[in-house]
Amino acid sequence: xxxxxxxxxxxxxxxxxxxxxxxxxxxxxxxxxxxxxxxxxxxxxxxxxxxxxxxxxxxxxxxxxxxxxxxxxxxxxxxxxxxxxxxxxxxxxxxxxxxxxxxxxxxxxxxxxxxxxxxxxxxxxxxxxxxxxxxxxxxxxxxxxxxxxxxxxxxxxxxxxxxxxxxxxxxxxxxxxxxxxxxxxxxxxxxxxxxxxxxxxxxx
Numbered sequence: 001x002x003x004x005x006x007x008x009x010x011x012x013x014x015x016x017x018x019x020x021x022x023x024x025x026x027x028x029x030x031x032x033x034x035x036x037x038x039x040x041x042x043x044x045x046x047x048x049x050x051x052x053x054x055x056x057x058x059x060x061x062x063x064x065x066x067x068x069x070x071x072x073x074x075x076x077x078x079x080x081x082x083x084x085x086x087x088x089x090x091x092x093x094x095x096x097x098x099x100x101x102x103x104x105x106x107x108x109x110x111x112x113x114x115x116x117x118x119x120x121x122x123x124x125x126x127x128x129x130x131x132x133x134x135x136x137x138x139x140x141x142x143x144x145x146x147x148x149x150x151x152x153x154x155x156x157x158x159x160x161x162x163x164x165x166x167x168x169x170x171x172x173x174x175x176x177x178x179x180x181x182x183x184x185x186x187x188x189x190x191x192x193x194x195x196x197x198x199x200x201x202x203x204x
């Protein structure tokens with residue numbers, strides 16, 4: 001029976017199906033409301049679909065979306081120096097406290113840790129509050145080991161605070177091991193304060 005259907009009628013039917021699949025209203029709404037980066041990905045994938053085919057568009061779209069996700073995650077990761085009154089603890093003046101927030105991975109680790117390589121003269125212990133670090137990868141562990149070694153050469157000890165057991169085990173397997181006066185992993189800032197005072201020989 002289909003052999004008797006005029007080609008013009010089939011073409012019209014296919015046109016209607018393609019139009020319904022395109023979700024034109026959703027497409028226009030996305031163009032108006034989505035962030036510029038998302039709109040760029042959408043337009044590029046649409047153009048590739050029309051000019052080439054869907055296989056190329058999907059492959060390029062996945063790559064662009066992954067790059068965009070990495071960029072956004074990297075923007076969430078930052079390092080902040082905290083003043084002692086903000087923490088509720090009373091660290092000696094030879095101790096500097098930093099808070100790292102966000103995932104430490106290859107797109108953000110170096111940026112977050114670079115700040116820690118410049119410390120004031122007279123600092124003998126650096127405390128890293130990592131309670132808000134949900135994950136870290138091999139790049140981050142290499143960067144942390146490099147930081148520990150550089151600070152150790154300057155006679156500065158490092159105390160990691162708040163690392164979950166799985167991440168503490170990760171850095172231990174990576175060769176970042178506890179060493180008195182050089183490296184410690186503790187659960188909270190109060191413990192970090194006591195540890196720092198012990199290293200400094202401060203009995204107050």
